[in-house]
Amino acid sequence: MKPLEGILVVEFCQFLAGPSAGLRLADLGARVIKIERPIKGEGGRQIAIKNLFIEGDSLVFHTINRNKQSFAANLKDPEDLKRIKKILEVADIMTHNFRPGVMEAIGLDYKTVKQLNSRIIYGVVTGYGSEGPWQKKPGQDLLIQAMSGLAYLSGTAKDHPTPMGIAASDIFTGTHFTQGLLAALVRRGKTNEGALVEVSLLESTIDMQFEVLTTYLNDGGKPPKRAKNGNAQAYLGAPYGVYKTKDSYIAIAMVPMTKLETHLKFELPEHLKSEANWFDFKDEIMTLIQAILKEKTTKAWLDILEPADIWCSAIFNYKELMAHDAYKILQMDQDVITASGVTIKTTRCPIQIDSQYYYASKAAPKVGEDNETIVHEFGLQNFNNQNQS
Amino acid sequence: MKPLQDIIVVDLSQFLSGPSASLKLADLGARVIKVEKPETGDICRSLYVSNLKMNGDSSIFHAINRNKESITANLKDAKDLNRIKKLIAQADIVMHNFRPGVIERLGLDYTTVKQINPSVIYGEISGYGTAGPWKDKPGQDLLLQSLSGLTWLSGNEAAGPVPMGLAIVDLISGAHLVQGILAALVRKGVNGQGAKVQVSMLESIIDFQFEVITTYYQDGGQLPQRTKTNNAHAYLGAPYGIYKTENGYLALAMGQIPFLGELLGCDSLKNYPEPESWFSKRSEIKSILAAHLETDTTQKWLSLLEPADIWCADVMDWNRLLQTEGYQVLDMEQEVVMSDGYRFKTTRCPIKIDGEVLKSDKGTPILGEHTQTIISEFNL
Numbered sequence: 001m002k003p004l005e006g007i008l009v010v011e012f013c014q015f016l017a018g019p020s021a022g023l024r025l026a027d028l029g030a031r032v033i034k035i036e037r038p039i040k041g042e043g044g045r046q047i048a049i050k051n052l053f054i055e056g057d058s059l060v061f062h063t064i065n066r067n068k069q070s071f072a073a074n075l076k077d078p079e080d081l082k083r084i085k086k087i088l089e090v091a092d093i094m095t096h097n098f099r100p101g102v103m104e105a106i107g108l109d110y111k112t113v114k115q116l117n118s119r120i121i122y123g124v125v126t127g128y129g130s131e132g133p134w135q136k137k138p139g140q141d142l143l144i145q146a147m148s149g150l151a152y153l154s155g156t157a158k159d160h161p162t163p164m165g166i167a168a169s170d171i172f173t174g175t176h177f178t179q180g181l182l183a184a185l186v187r188r189g190k191t192n193e194g195a196l197v198e199v200s201l202l203e204s205t206i207d208m209q210f211e212v213l214t215t216y217l218n219d220g221g222k223p224p225k226r227a228k229n230g231n232a233q234a235y236l237g238a239p240y241g242v243y244k245t246k247d248s249y250i251a252i253a254m255v256p257m258t259k260l261e262t263h264l265k266f267e268l269p270e271h272l273k274s275e276a277n278w279f280d281f282k283d284e285i286m287t288l289i290q291a292i293l294k295e296k297t298t299k300a301w302l303d304i305l306e307p308a309d310i311w312c313s314a315i316f317n318y319k320e321l322m323a324h325d326a327y328k329i330l331q332m333d334q335d336v337i338t339a340s341g342v343t344i345k346t347t348r349c350p351i352q353i354d355s356q357y358y359y360a361s362k363a364a365p366k367v368g369e370d371n372e373t374i375v376h377e378f379g380l381q382n383f384n385n386q387n388q389s
Numbered sequence: 390m391k392p393l394q395d396i397i398v399v400d401l402s403q404f405l406s407g408p409s410a411s412l413k414l415a416d417l418g419a420r421v422i423k424v425e426k427p428e429t430g431d432i433c434r435s436l437y438v439s440n441l442k443m444n445g446d447s448s449i450f451h452a453i454n455r456n457k458e459s460i461t462a463n464l465k466d467a468k469d470l471n472r473i474k475k476l477i478a479q480a481d482i483v484m485h486n487f488r489p490g491v492i493e494r495l496g497l498d499y500t501t502v503k504q505i506n507p508s509v510i511y512g513e514i515s516g517y518g519t520a521g522p523w524k525d526k527p528g529q530d531l532l533l534q535s536l537s538g539l540t541w542l543s544g545n546e547a548a549g550p551v552p553m554g555l556a557i558v559d560l561i562s563g564a565h566l567v568q569g570i571l572a573a574l575v576r577k578g579v580n581g582q583g584a585k586v587q588v589s590m591l592e593s594i595i596d597f598q599f600e601v602i603t604t605y606y607q608d609g610g611q612l613p614q615r616t617k618t619n620n621a622h623a624y625l626g627a628p629y630g631i632y633k634t635e636n637g638y639l640a641l642a643m644g645q646i647p648f649l650g651e652l653l654g655c656d657s658l659k660n661y662p663e664p665e666s667w668f669s670k671r672s673e674i675k676s677i678l679a680a681h682l683e684t685d686t687t688q689k690w691l692s693l694l695e696p697a698d699i700w701c702a703d704v705m706d707w708n709r710l711l712q713t714e715g716y717q718v719l720d721m722e723q724e725v726v727m728s729d730g731y732r733f734k735t736t737r738c739p740i741k742i743d744g745e746v747l748k749s750d751k752g753t754p755i756l757g758e759h760t761q762t763i764i765s766e767f768n769l
Contacts, residue, residue: 132718146640153554165542182571189578
């Protein structure tokens with residue numbers, strides 16, 4: 001039995017942060033029903049990367065929304081809203097990422113939904129929290145990276161602020177969202193009471209930086225100092241970074257410089273010898289190391305450094321990674337098949353439970369693909385007229 | 390009531406990945422007991438960043454291990470091991486991040502622990518999984534970033550590999566472990582069944598890239614192409630990026646190029662009416678934008694773009710961020726106190742439950758601080 005079997009999730013979330021949480025819950029065994037506006041569906045269907053679409057929906061949408069069902073409903077239509085409420089009466093979790101005020105206007109705010117179902121876990125994702133001057137600002141990944149200080153950590157000293165080249169804020173927020181929803185479910189198992197769970201992109205992105213921010217909050221507010229070349233972590237001393245070799249690159253992590261001196265066969269000048277200087281004179285030391293590493297190939301260096309238990313690595317691209325047995329043995333990829341038979345290769349859930357990988361071949365649904373089943377199953381068919389009074 | 394109140398976690402892990410997971414569990418209400426080697430403790434205690442020592446331990450150790458208790462035990466000593474086994478018998482969750490094989494040698498593998506405590510949730514983080522050619526390789530963040538393809542996504546085209554400047558692999562694998570453990574706890578609440586939950590840093594960092602890796606699978610295996618300048622996402626078209634202005638930087642996420650040209654008074658952008666060209670000619674478009682945006686201030690550009698609902702933002706460092714009302718209203722910081730009176734500032738848990746932020750003023754444990762109390766409380 002998958003751990004979340006029997007859990008019903010109703011997802012109003014769009015784009016990445018919220019739906020990535022829905023995907024994780026689905027992979028762990030929950031049933032996830034996306035509520036989408038008729039015809040157009042959720043906004044993420046039209047947001048593509050590299051302009052890739054499959055059957056009219058973006059590949060990204062497919063990636064994030066596989067293993068879910070779709071129920072099309074117009075939340076401004078009273079009949080549709082009644083149907084949704086009927087589903088919410090028996091749901092375990094509902095999630096949305098509307099801007100503050102929208103769910104209140106629709107009539108599906110926490111207070112109202114809690115009256116329908118006191119056991120529900122009600123999850124909300126915002127960009128910047130539900131109060132303050134930024135509450136109405138678009139909660140978009142790059143903007144959050146830009147505003148949260150994150151862009152000053154990657155890249156080198158002379159670079160512009162360098163964002164992480166992935167929707168890192170969205171993904172971490174979705175991860176925290178899942179944690180909050182699950183923790184609330186654990187509590188409900190004991191108290192039978194629901195919960196309101198809230199996360200925001202900005203808070204989650206600050207949390208991502210908690211280690212270095214704690215340092216900043218206690219060192220008198222020194223700004224992070226990226227290395228001049230090969231920067232990997234503004235707060236770590238030499239040799240931590242990436243270096244050019246004769247044919248490619250090599251990454252070197254935490255290694256005492258004394259040990260590196262032995263294996264690279266060089267000697268630090270007197271003024272750099274003490275450990276206390278490996279941070280302050282990082283650029284100078286990294287320049288010395290770089291000159292030596294340039295002389296041999298990556299493989300030659302790995303053959304010398306790895307047996308000495310020095311933390312170092314070649315630098316792979318996707319092609320090199322996926323050609324390696326270490327990747328293949330993980331069986332990270334899986335095929336999902338759409339209702340009309342198109343196969344899409346994607347990755348699986350990274351969590352293993354009871355020594356099992358979880359795969360699911362169910363592809364992302366078309367808008368409203370499951371309306372009929374859900375109407376029937378939840379007894380929504382004769383709902384229109386009979387229940388009107 | 391915090392959601393994980395009364396849950397007891399015995400945490401055998403070190404560094405960041407495992408301990409960041411138990412920190413989240415602690416902040417959500419669990420009681421976390423850190424098992425540490427006598428004398429040295431978690432190696433992270435002496436892993437200094439920017440040479441900052443706080444009350445004898447590294448700043449990152451404090452950030453990661455506040456709100457926990459510490460018991461020392463030498464797991465190679467039969468008496469100590471027995472104690473830990475007795476403690477585990479009374480725990481809900483046990484977790485570790487030893488390299489494959491080590492926990493078996495110590496005699497605290499899942500099969501053994503399950504005999505002591507059948508309904509335990511047993512969490513494990515490895516570097517590269519428990520089998521395969523890399524299983525004994527050190528599971529260190531930068532190495533995982535390097536091997537997973539991640540370093541080819543950030544920075545500009547000519548930059549070579551650019552790591553993300555945070556221990557992103559540790560963080561994401563720790564976060565996934567929390568998800569797995571909590572899901573297993575939910576199931577345990579339903580049927581009383583325990584579970585073994587495993588994540589690896591490699592699988593987690595691949596999952597972190599699930600959108601772009603799926604694209605790579607689908608586009609015939611074309612390697613990510615970062616833009617020449619102003620790269621922010623190798624798979625997105627112009628204007629997506631950060632641009633220098635006269636007095637700072639501007640982040641620009643989206644916008645139809647000719648419309649941006651109109652708003653910003655940059656006529657050359659009107660030569661790109663085709664949406665397809667915003668991707669295929671993105672380097673060209675970005676260089677036009679970059680030259681134009683340098684001619685005026687960030688505030689000026691924001692005042693033109695924001696009213697038109699263009700997704701854009703001022704780029705801030707912490708110094709500026711921390712002074713904004715938008716940051717302060719979040720109440721993200723908290724002060725914690727150690728048993729010896731040492732106080733320090735850190736951030737809080739990012740999850741809000743029932744409208745409340747989750748804070749705790751409990752500081753970092755001194756190595757072995759709770760050994761005696763735990764021995765007597767749990768009858769060890």
